[in-house]
Amino acid sequence: MSEGQGRRAIVVGAGIVGVCCGIELRRRGFDVTVIDRVQPGESCSFGNAGILAAQAVVPVPMPGIMWQAPRMLLDPEGPLVVRLGSLGKTIPWLWKFYQSTGVEKVMRTADAMKALYGTTVELHEGLAREAGVPDLVQTSRYLYICRDPRNADTENSLTWRLRRERGGEIEVFDGPALREVEPELSPIYKRGVRLGPMAKTLNPFRLTSSYGGLLRRQGGTILTAEVKAIRPDGARVHVDTNAGSHQADVAVIAAGAWSLKLLQPLGLNLPLIAERGYHMTFANPGVALKHVISEIERQFAVSNMEMGLRIAGTEELGHADDPPSWRRAEVLKRLGKEIFPNLNVGEGTRWMGPRPGTPDSLPAIGPLPGHPNIYVACGHGHLGLTGGPNTGRIVAGLAAGERLNLNLAPYAPDRFGAASETRNVA
Numbered sequence: 062m063s064e065g066q067g068r069r070a071i072v073v074g075a076g077i078v079g080v081c082c083g084i085e086l087r088r089r090g091f092d093v094t095v096i097d098r099v100q101p102g103e104s105c106s107f108g109n110a111g112i113l114a115a116q117a118v119v120p121v122p123m124p125g126i127m128w129q130a131p132r133m134l135l136d137p138e139g140p141l142v143v144r145l146g147s148l149g150k151t152i153p154w155l156w157k158f159y160q161s162t163g164v165e166k167v168m169r170t171a172d173a174m175k176a177l178y179g180t181t182v183e184l185h186e187g188l189a190r191e192a193g194v195p196d197l198v199q200t201s202r203y204l205y206i207c208r209d210p211r212n213a214d215t216e217n218s219l220t221w222r223l224r225r226e227r228g229g230e231i232e233v234f235d236g237p238a239l240r241e242v243e244p245e246l247s248p249i250y251k252r253g254v255r256l257g258p259m260a261k262t263l264n265p266f267r268l269t270s271s272y273g274g275l276l277r278r279q280g281g282t283i284l285t286a287e288v289k290a291i292r293p294d295g296a297r298v299h300v301d302t303n304a305g306s307h308q309a310d311v312a313v314i315a316a317g318a319w320s321l322k323l324l325q326p327l328g329l330n331l332p333l334i335a336e337r338g339y340h341m342t343f344a345n346p347g348v349a350l351k352h353v354i355s356e357i358e359r360q361f362a363v364s365n366m367e368m369g370l371r372i373a374g375t376e377e378l379g380h381a382d383d384p385p386s387w388r389r390a391e392v393l394k395r396l397g398k399e400i401f402p403n404l405n406v407g408e409g410t411r412w413m414g415p416r417p418g419t420p421d422s423l424p425a426i427g428p429l430p431g432h433p434n435i436y437v438a439c440g441h442g443h444l445g446l447t448g449g450p451n452t453g454r455i456v457a458g459l460a461a462g463e464r465l466n467l468n469l470a471p472y473a474p475d476r477f478g479a480a481s482e483t484r485n486v487a
């Protein structure tokens with residue numbers, strides 16, 4: 062008999078992380094209910110850049126980044142913005158971010174990222190096949206581009222060393238060679254660095270909602286309700302919603318950028334912030350790309366999707382539920398035209414989503430301290446689509462009492478201290 066047989070698990074959140082946790086718990090025999098106030102994939106997992114970043118080993122807090130931050134912050138169109146209303150809550154988070162920028166810490170983080178994200182392509186391919194949408198996952202390569210070749214120093218910079226030493230395959234294209242591999246690019250871009258292997262999805266929302274369909278076919282339930290509180294009660298857990306209370310043997314908090322509202326009353330003040338990002342998607346772009354593009358200097362990504370061409374980026378630190386600053390999306394539109402002069406920006410849709418961000422770029426995965434039957438699965442920041450499937454396996458494996466061949470310490474939910482000073486910013 063499987064370890065989960067006859068036991069009930071409730072997952073809060075039907076984003077990519079929660080849905081993957083639900084699927085993996087169901088595989089281990091748990092009776093699974095996923096609860097969300099919206100339909101699967103309608104929050105941050107809706108509008109991301111769709112990259113299954115198997116080579117993601119470079120955290121955001123890198124040595125020297127604090128020196129670049131003021132310049133970025135002073136540029137009203139720059140990639141980093143701090144919303145003034147949330148400044149008091151952002152500063153403690155930035156302090157912990159700064160503490161994560163030492164070289165040794167970065168090397169450890171890179172290893173933990175590789176361990177979590179390195180298998181994303183195989184895992185998503187398997188899930189997409191089971192969910193009946195294999196065409197939504199396609200192998201691809203990343204093309205990093207920059208105007209100044211010094212910004213992609215593949216020989217000497219720590220960024221590229223981290224990637225190379227962890228198995229990234231790297232090719233450099235300078236000048237006209239760059240136009241040969243990506244013909245629509247503007248000539249203002251002087252260097253491109255191709256990185257792989259990796260993959261992308263053609264539609265992150267449809268992928269997540271198809272995984273929700275898979276969970277239902279496996280016998281899981283997806284309930285539409287708002288979770289108000291999680292109350293431990295010995296070996297049981299009560300999950301109170303606006304539509305009644307549910308009991309379970311195991312609860313998983315996978316509520317993305319809103320997770321802190323449920324974690325704080327349980328004693329965990331995880332430094333979790335909403336790293337708000339934006340996208341513009343152009344239905345008739347008039348240009349077709351051969352790669353997923355990552356623009357190094359302005360820090361945004363461009364990818365062909367089934368809905369058109371998507372430009373995604375921006376890091377706006379603030380509250381998840383504050384109204385969007387659509388100016389950020391307009392900046393992406395202008396940058397899109399700079400990078401691809403032939404881009405048709407006529408029919409564009411815009412979107413904002415809150416990435417659930419921790420200061421060290423690693424998610425919080427594992428049991429909640431003091432409550433061994435409540436699990437945390439949040440804080441994937443820029444890489445939740447990539448990390449969803451493996452996070453699901455880890456959480457479900459822990460709940461089923463499996464021995465995992467993975468050091469979980471780097472993802473420990475209490476690694477910043479159980480009573481960190483950062484308060485709820487979501």
Ligand SMILES: Cc1cc2nc3c(=O)[nH]c(=O)nc-3n(C[C@H](O)[C@H](O)[C@H](O)COP(=O)(O)OP(=O)(O)OC[C@H]3O[C@@H](n4cnc5c(N)ncnc54)[C@H](O)[C@@H]3O)c2cc1C
Binds near residue numbers: 109320441445448
């Ligand atoms: C512009 C942009 C580009 C990105 N590009 C990529 C990329 O290319 N590759 C990649 O890997 N990642 C990317 N990401 C990051 C990725 O989208 C996120 O990390 C991921 O979607 C987070 O998933 P999640 O399930 O944790 O959160 P969400 O998708 O936000 O899901 C959390 C769910 O919890 C629900 N919830 C919260 N509180 C409650 C409650 N109390 N009761 C009921 N329900 C609740 C919410 O309604 C929500 O549906 C990008 C993000 C952005 C913004």
